[in-house]
Amino acid sequence: MNDMTPDRNERQANLKGLGSSRKRVEDLRFTQGKGNYVDDIKLEGMLHGDFVRSPYAHARIKSINTDAAMALDGVLAVLTAKDLEPLGLHWMPTLAGDKQMVLADGKVLFQGQEVAYVVAKDRYIAADGAELVEVEYEELPVLVDPFEALKSDVVLREDLDPKADGAHGPRKHHNHIFTWEVGEKEATEQVLDSSDVVAEEMVYYHRTHPCPLETCGCVASMDKVNGKLTLYGTFQAPHAIRTVVSLISGLEEHNIRVISPDIGGGFGNKVGAYPGYVCSVVASIVTGLPVKWVEDRMENLMTTAFARDYWMKGKISATKEGKITGLWCHTTADHGGFDACADPTKFPAGFMNICTGSYDIPTAYLAVDGVYTNKAPGGVAYRCSFRVTEAAYFIERMIEVLAIELNMDAAELRRINFIKQDQFPYTSALGWEYDSGDYHTAWDKALVAVGYDDLRKEQAQRVEDFKAGKTRKLLGIGLTHFTEIVGAGPVKNCDILGLGMFDSCEIRIHPTGSAIARLGTISQGQGHATTFAQILASEIGLPADSITIEEGDTDTAPYGLGTYGSRSTPVAGAATAMAGRKIRAKAQMIAAYMLEVHDDDVEFDVDRFVVKGAPERFKTMKEIAFAAYNQAIPGIEPGLEAVSYYDPPNMTYPFGAYICVMEIDVDTGEHEIRQFYALDDCGTRINPMIIEGQVHGGLTEALAIAMGQEIAYDNMGNVKTGTLMDFFLPTAWETPNYTTDHTTTPSPHHPIGAKGVGESPNVGGVPAFSNAVHDAFRAFGLRQVHMPHDHWRIWKTANDLGLHG
Amino acid sequence: MIPAAFDYHRPNDLNGVISLLQEHGDDARVIAGGHSLIPLMKLRMAEVPHLIDLQSISELTGIDSGSTIRIGAMTTQADIIDNASLASSAPILKEASLQIADPQVRYMGTVGGNVANGDPGNDMPGLMQCLDATFILRGPNGEREVKARDFYHAAYMTEREDDEVMVAVTFDAPKGGYAYEKQKRKIGDYATAAAAVIISKDGSTCKEASIAMTNLSDTPVFCAAASDSLIGTSVSAEDIKNAVNSMIDAIDPAEDNRGPVEFKKHAAAVVLSRAIERAWQRA
Numbered sequence A: 001m002n003d004m005t006p007d008r009n010e011r012q013a014n015l016k017g018l019g020s021s022r023k024r025v026e027d028l029r030f031t032q033g034k035g036n037y038v039d040d041i042k043l044e045g046m047l048h049g050d051f052v053r054s055p056y057a058h059a060r061i062k063s064i065n066t067d068a069a070m071a072l073d074g075v076l077a078v079l080t081a082k083d084l085e086p087l088g089l090h091w092m093p094t095l096a097g098d099k100q101m102v103l104a105d106g107k108v109l110f111q112g113q114e115v116a117y118v119v120a121k122d123r124y125i126a127a128d129g130a131e132l133v134e135v136e137y138e139e140l141p142v143l144v145d146p147f148e149a150l151k152s153d154v155v156l157r158e159d160l161d162p163k164a165d166g167a168h169g170p171r172k173h174h175n176h177i178f179t180w181e182v183g184e185k186e187a188t189e190q191v192l193d194s195s196d197v198v199a200e201e202m203v204y205y206h207r208t209h210p211c212p213l214e215t216c217g218c219v220a221s222m223d224k225v226n227g228k229l230t231l232y233g234t235f236q237a238p239h240a241i242r243t244v245v246s247l248i249s250g251l252e253e254h255n256i257r258v259i260s261p262d263i264g265g266g267f268g269n270k271v272g273a274y275p276g277y278v279c280s281v282v283a284s285i286v287t288g289l290p291v292k293w294v295e296d297r298m299e300n301l302m303t304t305a306f307a308r309d310y311w312m313k314g315k316i317s318a319t320k321e322g323k324i325t326g327l328w329c330h331t332t333a334d335h336g337g338f339d340a341c342a343d344p345t346k347f348p349a350g351f352m353n354i355c356t357g358s359y360d361i362p363t364a365y366l367a368v369d370g371v372y373t374n375k376a377p378g379g380v381a382y383r384c385s386f387r388v389t390e391a392a393y394f395i396e397r398m399i400e401v402l403a404i405e406l407n408m409d410a411a412e413l414r415r416i417n418f419i420k421q422d423q424f425p426y427t428s429a430l431g432w433e434y435d436s437g438d439y440h441t442a443w444d445k446a447l448v449a450v451g452y453d454d455l456r457k458e459q460a461q462r463v464e465d466f467k468a469g470k471t472r473k474l475l476g477i478g479l480t481h482f483t484e485i486v487g488a489g490p491v492k493n494c495d496i497l498g499l500g501m502f503d504s505c506e507i508r509i510h511p512t513g514s515a516i517a518r519l520g521t522i523s524q525g526q527g528h529a530t531t532f533a534q535i536l537a538s539e540i541g542l543p544a545d546s547i548t549i550e551e552g553d554t555d556t557a558p559y560g561l562g563t564y565g566s567r568s569t570p571v572a573g574a575a576t577a578m579a580g581r582k583i584r585a586k587a588q589m590i591a592a593y594m595l596e597v598h599d600d601d602v603e604f605d606v607d608r609f610v611v612k613g614a615p616e617r618f619k620t621m622k623e624i625a626f627a628a629y630n631q632a633i634p635g636i637e638p639g640l641e642a643v644s645y646y647d648p649p650n651m652t653y654p655f656g657a658y659i660c661v662m663e664i665d666v667d668t669g670e671h672e673i674r675q676f677y678a679l680d681d682c683g684t685r686i687n688p689m690i691i692e693g694q695v696h697g698g699l700t701e702a703l704a705i706a707m708g709q710e711i712a713y714d715n716m717g718n719v720k721t722g723t724l725m726d727f728f729l730p731t732a733w734e735t736p737n738y739t740t741d742h743t744t745t746p747s748p749h750h751p752i753g754a755k756g757v758g759e760s761p762n763v764g765g766v767p768a769f770s771n772a773v774h775d776a777f778r779a780f781g782l783r784q785v786h787m788p789h790d791h792w793r794i795w796k797t798a799n800d801l802g803l804h805g
Numbered sequence B: 001m002i003p004a005a006f007d008y009h010r011p012n013d014l015n016g017v018i019s020l021l022q023e024h025g026d027d028a029r030v031i032a033g034g035h036s037l038i039p040l041m042k043l044r045m046a047e048v049p050h051l052i053d054l055q056s057i058s059e060l061t062g063i064d065s066g067s068t069i070r071i072g073a074m075t076t077q078a079d080i081i082d083n084a085s086l087a088s089s090a091p092i093l094k095e096a097s098l099q100i101a102d103p104q105v106r107y108m109g110t111v112g113g114n115v116a117n118g119d120p121g122n123d124m125p126g127l128m129q130c131l132d133a134t135f136i137l138r139g140p141n142g143e144r145e146v147k148a149r150d151f152y153h154a155a156y157m158t159e160r161e162d163d164e165v166m167v168a169v170t171f172d173a174p175k176g177g178y179a180y181e182k183q184k185r186k187i188g189d190y191a192t193a194a195a196a197v198i199i200s201k202d203g204s205t206c207k208e209a210s211i212a213m214t215n216l217s218d219t220p221v222f223c224a225a226a227s228d229s230l231i232g233t234s235v236s237a238e239d240i241k242n243a244v245n246s247m248i249d250a251i252d253p254a255e256d257n258r259g260p261v262e263f264k265k266h267a268a269a270v271v272l273s274r275a276i277e278r279a280w281q282r283a
């Protein structure tokens, strides 16, 4: 060693490992327009598909005439259910154990449902062909309200035997899908009856949509010579899609290659399998040519997976002092025409049973009834773990309502009910084992950061000024302390279509000391190529810049369940660390051989193995990598590779404290966010800059949902918000400034202590924004109004409270 | 969102445009910035077998601003915002244009397209009525003039004949204070309610007033009674209230995703009182 030798800190910094705000390596191509998305894929002779869709929400199909379409020059085929039936492909299984029509089989159940699929030489001819298909409909009564659907004589799903059990047990009515119950009903009801105070509310979390910038699409390419199908698509779970395609098409799985290229946002919308994929595959098999199908924006908003639509009736009880004694919830879940929710099999309402939140609630009960209506199917986790935003919104509203009932400060009410640090691991009344947390520290830090007590004083003064006619603006302080449950999940209780929810990483170290790692997940903008390289850099001592991360090609990547539910870091990130450790273990033996000492006499130090007690004797990982390929080492195979399939022992439980300060104009219903403070605890922080970006993005989606974004239907089942003119997607203009902060409580069971963060801001953000609106009107008697809080609804709230004189 | 097939024409002079319009009748439409027409074509709500592009016709561009202002039909909203002399002679145009859509749309959208379109959501028709502008139309029989206040019959139904082209808008440079006040849900949105107000002063009383409202009926609404009610008053809170009440009588909003009728009337009242207050302060 000499003076030029970098010291330990420099060596550490060179790796750009854990904790480094390394710039995103993918941005080079994204910011230069060099991304490669599905619609960029152009294959020789490629055809284009387009759908004929139902204008009606509920109708019988009397006839379909395709003659005029087929007569159009350039149209090669028009597929209807009749054509798919002989192949058994007119229906397909959903992720939720139901089945869904690929093309309308006798009737349609929602507006925009796929009726026929036109295949043509170019995209324009396909659209012209779709116009020429004549469909005769007979309108049927439409059910858009799930409560009415459960009472109505109108049978939506005529294909199901009303007496037979569904995928999740008995059905109570022909429009009922399942009942899911967790916790203790009687005990909870007894607690409610005997408590000092009970607050009761209906909390509705409206139907919305993930609306990724890139819509869903695919290119199916069947090579009739070698019998191989290549399917490019916007898939958040490419490996699962391959298995599904194999199961429903009968093609052997080794003959199917699924590729997810660059994906322009997913947010849950791209987890499921859609009719467009099936039709494109069939069309490619039939024609022997590649077939592309890409949705337009309206199709995306109207037909591919929506999110939320939960009617959550709640009761929460407490002592006079505010100690919560029990929580009761009955949810009516509107699933649309088919149950196509993307949840682990055993959880038909996802992880809704995290709805006790951050609070030590001794007794609780949750029941969820799934219902069919004449709306699009879906029910995906829009930037949240399965139904966790619904759960967080529910409990954070119930806490606020309880605070009103108790005439108590909502921050204090939260504080006295938090699960205490020494209670972790904590088993909740609804059955989850929270791995770790320190809620009081986070909460106090947040309250101090925003100057909570002064804000309350200012608010009280504002109310006085308003009453005195000096101002028309109210001030709302929106509080939220959320607990997420992510990283699905342990194979013992988490699977999708029978596939265990483990994930994987395979690493190859090249002789010159660089590496490629492939994972079973797929980035849709989260920056995996950046962060997973950082995990590895710290584990194996090679610089992140020398590590390529590759995902999304099922022929090369190891099997995994994909990216959604903030599972990539908790599961695939863990697999990456574990595979890295296997590399390191072998490297240790190689180093010991090279240094001529026993394996136990060397130890890892940042980027090298050193002889214990003699740090001047070392071999760098780069040297070891070369040795792995050029030396015959007794008892050790050549090469340096490792694979890990990681089955997580538990979920991880990120949490956070968010505070939103909002000004509301009671006359126009307009709002202005004066301050938004977001403290996140996601355990070990891999890349603080990416975390900040994720938090900004998630908060902006939360703002959208709380303040205006919805999929609204009229009584006829027409979608009223099918374009971006009416469906609110915030731009920089509407996006407020965010202050981010953190505490760090590592997960005790995750190899590097990381918990996942991508979805926390949506889970915590929605209640923070919504609570701010509610809080502004608390002094005037408001308890609960439904989101989204757009101008006219806020105006109506003010009007109903008599604030317009 | 794929339009049906169409033929594309790009004549170099107005006569060429007019003869194409005569030749194809109903089957032809002119296209200016395309930011209202193309979305309709993509949604297949407008079928236009013959699209006649106006962008090569130089006589449709340009802004003359003196005591009488003339703005060529192909002038974009961005051109208006950038024109310093217009900003000083008729600042309400810049204030209103900045509230239309977003910068990308404003680089394409034209004055002619905005006023000829006939969509009640467009901001310029109400603005032109407030300014008491005149539209210059040219057809097979030459030019004629139509007052903005007489131009609009119903949604997408205007005084313009199918074979006429909007050449320019003209108006006298407005005197006094002005305000364009618009409530919208987000950037790029049409108005929930918008008010254009111009007021001039004589000492401390109102000499002239002009009020027009946008997206509160199936046409823009020039509010003659509301305007007149301010004249001779000191524009007190009470006077504003009276003007607002007459405006409410003149509008006829419809429920949509922006809200129910009652809310729209409320929003209209709020934007108009704010606009009058601001215009009066500037008068």
Ligand SMILES: Cc1cc2nc3c(=O)[nH]c(=O)nc-3n(C[C@H](O)[C@H](O)[C@H](O)COP(=O)(O)OP(=O)(O)OC[C@H]3O[C@@H](n4cnc5c(N)ncnc54)[C@H](O)[C@@H]3O)c2cc1C
Binding pocket: B029, B030, B031, B032, B033, B034, B035, B036, B037, B038, B039, B054, B073, B074, B099, B100, B101, B102, B105, B108, B109, B110, B111, B112, B113, B114, B116, B117, B121, B122, B123, B124, B164, B165, B166, B167, B188, B189, B190, B191
């Ligand atoms: C996202 C978005 C947001 C928008 N928000 C707003 C808004 O807030 N406020 C607003 O006012 N507008 C808004 N617009 C519309 C925009 O301002 C349009 O550009 C404008 O309405 C039409 O102008 P254009 O030049 O694009 O006309 P085009 O779309 O080319 O034409 C519109 C119609 O006018 C006819 N036409 C055009 N020029 C002439 C002419 N010289 N003579 C005769 N007929 C003619 C065409 O045949 C067509 O029927 C928005 C548009 C978009 C896409």
